[in-house]
Amino acid sequence: MIIVKNLVKKYGDFYALNGLSFEVNENEIFGLLGPNGAGKTTLIHILATLLKPTKGGAVVNGYDVLHNATKVRESIGVVFQAPSSDDILTGYENLKIHALLYGIPRGTREKRISEVLKLVGLEGRKNDQVKKYSGGMRRRLEIARGLLHHPKVLFLDEPTLGLDPQSRESMWTYIKEIVTEEKVTIILTTHYMEEADMLCDRIGFISNGKIIALNSPSNLKQEMGGDIVKINFIGDIPSTETFTRFDFVHKVELEENTAIVYMDEVNSNMHSLIKDLKGVRTIEYKKPTLNDVFLRLSGDSLSGDSPEGGFMQRYAQYKKS
Amino acid sequence: MLSTRNRKLKIILGQLYALWLREFKVFLRERSRLVASTFNPLLWLFVIGSGLGSTNLQIGTDYQKFIFPGIICMSVIFTSVFFGSYIIWDRKFDFLKSVMVAPSSRTTVFVGKTLGGMTTSLLQVAIILVIGVPLGINYDALSLLQIISIALILSFGLTSLGLTFGSYIESLEGFQLIVSFVVFPLFFLSGALFPIDNLPAWLSFITLIDPATYSVDAIRNSILHLGTYSFELDLQILLLFTLLITLLGIFSFKRMKAV
Numbered sequence: 409m410i411i412v413k414n415l416v417k418k419y420g421d422f423y424a425l426n427g428l429s430f431e432v433n434e435n436e437i438f439g440l441l442g443p444n445g446a447g448k449t450t451l452i453h454i455l456a457t458l459l460k461p462t463k464g465g466a467v468v469n470g471y472d473v474l475h476n477a478t479k480v481r482e483s484i485g486v487v488f489q490a491p492s493s494d495d496i497l498t499g500y501e502n503l504k505i506h507a508l509l510y511g512i513p514r515g516t517r518e519k520r521i522s523e524v525l526k527l528v529g530l531e532g533r534k535n536d537q538v539k540k541y542s543g544g545m546r547r548r549l550e551i552a553r554g555l556l557h558h559p560k561v562l563f564l565d566e567p568t569l570g571l572d573p574q575s576r577e578s579m580w581t582y583i584k585e586i587v588t589e590e591k592v593t594i595i596l597t598t599h600y601m602e603e604a605d606m607l608c609d610r611i612g613f614i615s616n617g618k619i620i621a622l623n624s625p626s627n628l629k630q631e632m633g634g635d636i637v638k639i640n641f642i643g644d645i646p647s648t649e650t651f652t653r654f655d656f657v658h659k660v661e662l663e664e665n666t667a668i669v670y671m672d673e674v675n676s677n678m679h680s681l682i683k684d685l686k687g688v689r690t691i692e693y694k695k696p697t698l699n700d701v702f703l704r705l706s707g708d709s710l711s712g713d714s715p716e717g718g719f720m721q722r723y724a725q726y727k728k729s
Numbered sequence: 730m731l732s733t734r735n736r737k738l739k740i741i742l743g744q745l746y747a748l749w750l751r752e753f754k755v756f757l758r759e760r761s762r763l764v765a766s767t768f769n770p771l772l773w774l775f776v777i778g779s780g781l782g783s784t785n786l787q788i789g790t791d792y793q794k795f796i797f798p799g800i801i802c803m804s805v806i807f808t809s810v811f812f813g814s815y816i817i818w819d820r821k822f823d824f825l826k827s828v829m830v831a832p833s834s835r836t837t838v839f840v841g842k843t844l845g846g847m848t849t850s851l852l853q854v855a856i857i858l859v860i861g862v863p864l865g866i867n868y869d870a871l872s873l874l875q876i877i878s879i880a881l882i883l884s885f886g887l888t889s890l891g892l893t894f895g896s897y898i899e900s901l902e903g904f905q906l907i908v909s910f911v912v913f914p915l916f917f918l919s920g921a922l923f924p925i926d927n928l929p930a931w932l933s934f935i936t937l938i939d940p941a942t943y944s945v946d947a948i949r950n951s952i953l954h955l956g957t958y959s960f961e962l963d964l965q966i967l968l969l970f971t972l973l974i975t976l977l978g979i980f981s982f983k984r985m986k987a988v
Contacts, residue, residue: 456830458987481832492823494751496758508747509831511740537758553827 409434409469409561409593410455416463417450417617424450425461426617432561432595432610437587439608440597441702447617448597449489452563455595456486469560482510485554485592489565491546495539499530499549502538503556510557524552527589528582544575548582555590562586564596568603580606601698613702620705629696632704633658633670637678638692639685640666646685654680665689744833748841749848752812756849766811767856770804774860777922788924790953797866798948799921801880802941804853806915809884812846813891813978814907817898829987839892839982843975846888847881854880866952875951875960879967883944886971887915889978896978896985919945925957940970 410432417425424447432438440448453459455466457477466473469483493502503521512520525531528548538546547567554562567583568576584607587594598604604611605625613621621628642665651660651669656677661668671677674693682688756762774793778800782792789795819825828838858868858876868876894907918932919941928936936942947963950956956963 453988458826458829478832481830484830486827486830488823488826490823492827494755494824496755497751501754505747505751506827506831508743508750509828509833511743511832550827 410438410595411467412451412455412464413466414464415451415454415461415466417447417454417459418462423617425454427464428614428617428619429464430612430619430622432593434593435587435591436609437583437594437596437607439604439611440595440614441599441601441604441611441698442597442614443599446614448614449565451614452486452565452595452597455480456484456563457481482557483560484563485557485559485561486563487547487550487554487565487567489569491550493538493546493550493553495541495546496537498535498537499525499541500534502549503534503553506553507556512557520556524555527555527586528552542575544571544579547571547579551582551586555586555592558590559592561593561595562590564594566597566599568598568600576600576603583607601702605698611698613705615705621701625698628698628701632696632701634672634696635670635674636694636696636700637669637671637674637681638666639669639682639688640690640692641685642687642689644687650685651681657681741833741837744831744837745841745844748828748838749844752842752845753848756845756852766804766808766853769807770800770853770857771860773803774800774857774864789955791865793864794866794953795924795949795955796922797861797864798952799919799945801854801857801876801948802883802919802944803916803921804857805850805880805884805944806887806919806941807912808850808853809846809887810891810894810907810912810915812849813842813888813893814895814898814904816842816892816895817901817904820899821901826987835983835985836979839889839979842892843885843888843978846891847884850880850884850888851877868952872951876948879944879947879951879964882964882967882971883941886940886967886974889971889975893974893978893981896981915939915941918942920957921945940967940974943967943970 412428412430415425415428416423428447428451440451442448450459454461455468455473457473457480460474468480471479471483473480493499497505500521503524504517507517507521522531525534528551530545530549530552533541533545538549541549551562551564551567564583568579571579580603583594583596586592596607608625610622610624611628612619621631623631645662645665645667648660648662651657651667654671654677656672657669658672659670669681671681678693682691774797778793778796786792816825819828854877858873861868890911891907894903894911898904898907918935918939920936921941925933925936925942925946943958943963943966946956946958947960947967950960950963
């Protein structure tokens with residue numbers, strides 16, 4: 409559905425995208441994961457024909473984003489990070505205006521508007537001005553708007569940014585429903601690991617303008633080498649041998665007083681692992697999360713500085729004043 | 730072949746209607762904008778009009794009546810240029826992006842916006858025309874038609890001008906620059922407040938390159954029979970200005986960055 413080839417976007421000396429390549433299959437939810445400023449939004453803008461790449465290219469729904477922009481636009485729906493609906497108009501009016509912009513014929517317009525409103529659970533609020541909507545409702549309205557013209561691909565740029573945990577979870581339910589109901593391919597960007605884990609069929613990790621890993625969430629976690637056991641010692645750490653002699657241990661990392669053991673089947677193997685150890689202070693055990701995967705891959709924290717996060721805050725302040 | 734062309738045309742008309750509808754509804758619901766933009770011309774008309782009117786100027790008519798055409802144009806100038814440069818706002822929110830990813834051409838978006846600007850200007854002008862009646866301004870069918878045509882043409886040109894500036898300026902602070910360096914000069918140099926017959930050469934020259942000059946003069950011709958140039962000449966020059974600005978505007982709009 410989408411083919412990205414060797415994409416480069418340069419701003420001055422800064423590489424926002426640095427030779428990015430990947431493909432997205434039909435009807436999957438593809439997650440672009442990475443810290444703020446990693447290049448996710450730049451990538452979406454290029455795929456949505458709003459921005460021209462410095463080098464490389466991309467094909468969306470069989471159309472080249474550089475040479476066939478109109479066809480690409482007809483094939484995609486986009487929900488941007490910042491609010492893009494008119495808050496002084498009603499939900500219905502926002503949808504009607506976009507239906508006209510997309511040339512949806514009069515005969516099917518009203519029916520389609522009701523359909524998408526129902527899909528995002530807003531049919532009861534369609535005649536309220538958008539400024540009376542909550543953040544989550546507003547985002548859902550924008551998703552409905554993105555779906556109006558039956559796009560093949562829907563881009564969601566940080567669909568749950570700034571939403572409370574409850575709205576976030578209900579948003580996930582809606583997104584999952586949309587994929588089955590509308591048969592649309594979804595590309596979403598996020599920097600929430602659990603969101604990507606919950607929703608996405610496949611995830612591409614972006615860091616510094618490059619894809620550093622691409623796989624399904626479960627495979628990515630598998631690649632970490634099983635469950636993680638951290639053993640902290642009072643005195644000296646035993647040698648690596650002590651752990652690796654077991655078949656179920658994949659890998660051991662030794663830090664000052666701590667051994668980090670990656671192993672299979674903690675429940676049945678823990679006893680064998682620790683029964684001969686001396687001077688154990690604490691044992692921590694956890695299943696690997698995507699966050700562990702990412703930290704391992706990039707050696708970088710997800711909470712990077714955000715050149716893009718500032719606007720929502722300023723917007724929030726503006727709305728208050 | 731014909732039917733696909735018809736279909737395309739239908740879609741473009743729908744898009745124009747959508748863009749126009751958005752602007753029109755937003756304008757109607759933003760009461761503060763409507764009140765503010767109506768109040769300002771009234772302030773000029775009554776305070777400056779009566780104040781300076783009491784000083785016995787040699788202009789061939791009552792001063793308040795003399796500046797009435799100027800105030801109509803002023804209203805158009807402010808509304809249109811502001812309207813065009815509101816695109817800076819649209820860009821701050823992601824509204825403009827959401828229009829740009831729709832399969833509509835930039836020219837369509839540009840024209841749709843301009844139609845919105847013309848409509849809001851026309852509403853303003855209508856309000857002022859009504860206020861003119863108790864002030865003793867006499868209209869007939871012809872002069873009303875002339876005033877409205879002139880106001881629409883000027884509005885088309887100046888909304889384009891606002892969009893042109895708006896497409897280059899990225900920060901909201903730039904809006905203030907437009908007010909100081911575009912809106913006020915256009916108004917003050919148009920002869921809205923003084924006759925342009927006996928000006929010093931430098932000032933006279935500047936009034937000549939201000940498109941609003943010809944609108945003020947045309948409307949003065951139309952309702953006060955006091956023009957410096959003939960109505961026909963005014964109309965022709967105004968059309969020429971508008972055409973040039975519109976071309977410039979579409980050019981700027983097409984090369985504007987979407988993000």
